[in-house]
Amino acid sequence: VTVSVLYCRTESNMGCTESKELTAERIVEGLKAALDLAVRETVNQLGSAGGFNDNPALHIKIPDTLGDVMDKVKPLPGIGDKVNEFESKMNEAAEAAAGSCAEIFSNALGQLNFSDAKAILEGADDAATKIFREVLGGELLAKFAPIVREKMGELGVVSVFETITDAFASIPLIGKKVEFDLYDYVCNKAFEGFFSVLAEFEGKVRNTPAMRQNNQVLQEVFGSKKK
Numbered sequence: 001v002t003v004s005v006l007y008c009r010t011e012s013n014m015g016c017t018e019s020k021e022l023t024a025e026r027i028v029e030g031l032k033a034a035l036d037l038a039v040r041e042t043v044n045q046l047g048s049a050g051g052f053n054d055n056p057a058l059h060i061k062i063p064d065t066l067g068d069v070m071d072k073v074k075p076l077p078g079i080g081d082k083v084n085e086f087e088s089k090m091n092e093a094a095e096a097a098a099g100s101c102a103e104i105f106s107n108a109l110g111q112l113n114f115s116d117a118k119a120i121l122e123g124a125d126d127a128a129t130k131i132f133r134e135v136l137g138g139e140l141l142a143k144f145a146p147i148v149r150e151k152m153g154e155l156g157v158v159s160v161f162e163t164i165t166d167a168f169a170s171i172p173l174i175g176k177k178v179e180f181d182l183y184d185y186v187c188n189k190a191f192e193g194f195f196s197v198l199a200e201f202e203g204k205v206r207n208t209p210a211m212r213q214n215n216q217v218l219q220e221v222f223g224s225k226k227k
Helices: 024-046 064-073 080-098 102-111 117-121 127-154 157-169 182-207 216-223
Strands: 002-007 018-023
Touching: 018 024, 024 080, 024 102, 024 117, 024 127, 024 182, 024 216, 064 080, 064 157, 080 127, 080 157, 080 182, 102 127, 117 127, 127 157, 127 182, 157 182, 182 216
Parallel strands: none
Antiparallel strands: 002 018
């Protein structure tokens, strides 16, 4: 399968100098290159301090199911500050995990096949990201989860949470242990956030010539895509 396009080498107003046939294989190469660049940009953004914590759309909040626990422990001496610390540390763990997963996501691109590359190229700005997650999301999550768990341990997320839940259980007339899968919660929130930002960066690669200027494949495939 080939696609007839006009290829503008500079992606500028200098005009198109030649007609070029884009094969399906070349389009796939371009889609993978776009995702690889988007992965690196996502890792850089989310792996930086505040990548989750300072982004209202991605910030990992204390879940509603723990609301009663937090409300009851806040007045306790030495515990109130732990609630804010706990929320902050969840986000810091997500940031640390996101900053450490570039290889996992980039390597997975080698396994990715696009059955209809032309449709994906001409589709929504996040079309390749959606296919990436649909095909390899389960495998990626399985590899991402241990990284999140490791970072949660290193940053003391679990320790702070246990301090809070122990305090809750010690309150008279409550005396019960809190049942909540903290690892699963933080991992899924971090994973959702990663793919959300990945989709945004795919769109930027598609629509921002400056992001493609150092990659001939990206220039060729996306620079010639008709809007």
